Amino acid sequence: MNIAFITQTYKPDFNECKMLCRSMDIFANTYDHFIFVNDEDISHFNELNYGRHHVLKKSTILPSYFIRLPFKLLGHHFYVSPFSIPMREWIMQQICKLGVFDVIGDAYDAVFNIDSESVFLKPLDINLLINGGKFRLFRNENTELEVAHTDYCRSINSIFGRTLPMEQVYKYNYMDMPVCFVRTNIKQMLADISKHSIFKNWILALANRYRFSENYLYGNYCVNKLCCRNHFLTNKKIMPVLQADSYCTAEDLYVDFQKAIDEGAVGVVLQKSNRKENLDYIVGCPVLCS
DSSP states (O other): OOEEEEEEEOGGGHHHHHHHHHHHHHHOTTSEEEEEEOGGGTTTTGGGOSTTEEEEEGGGTSOTTOEEOSSOBTTBOEEEETTEEEEEHHHHHHHHHHTTHHHHTTSOSEEEEOOTTEEEOSOOOGGGTEETTEEEEEOBSOGGGOTTHHHHHHHHHHHTTTOSOHHHHTTOBOOOSSEEEEHHHHHHHHHHHHHTSTTSOHHHHHHTOSOOOHHHHHHHHHHHTSTTTTEEEEOOOSSOEEEGGGOSSHHHHHHHHHHHHHTTOSEEEEEOSSTTOOOGGGGGOGGGGO
16 A cells, blocks of 8 residues: 655744654655645755655645735735635645645555654554554544534534534544545545535635634544545544643653653654744754664
8 A cells, every 4th residue: 555644834834844854764764755835935845855755836736726915914824716715824725635636646545644843753653554454544532622623513514515424523533643535535525525515616615614624524524424434443642742832952852752652652743832933952852863
């Protein structure tokens, strides 16, 4: 089975993405890694275009009629088009995650979406991702941990034409890292979204939403519509979240890195409350200097 890793990122997260690439070179160097960046950031990310890392423009996924405004409104960048409401960059990024197979083609059976703030800490055991010919799909019942859970579930109801059992939809949280999209599953899901949309186009259907979650869409569709086809379910995190900007030194962070490894993780997600926070000190962490 052929898999690839996908990262959607932008200039403020360049250092984190560079660290992810470095950790993959050490611990997951047998897999292709596609990095999608804003068009205006492509030259900034050119140094990450090496080996099995491939840097691509997000515009290779989005239709040409979406135009990114060069200025912020209400603190956010927006994409505009004749066929949609102004689309926040966060929504655009989710659409790009869902549409990657239109760019990378059918050579891959599945992709694993991994944020640029992630870092591998030990060699990746492929059995954590693929078991018995099926791919990992995470969910748990800790819905209170996802503040937008209700909004995400409500959007699912209308996006899929009220065809999914909502009591099951509301029951589970599908947020995880990395998140797998199986090619055949996601193509069927996007066709279904198009079918239930007045636009008959999945990109426009989602571009006209103020809020949804690609992870909730895919997870619920695979479980409740496809009966877990191509997936095995798990509630075990393999990349727990650490609040990166709460650490003063790399040595302090290393202690929790080691704890995560001891508990079975292959890496961590280094979340930061301030997107502009400089985390350069993390590069000096002993794990990444090995």
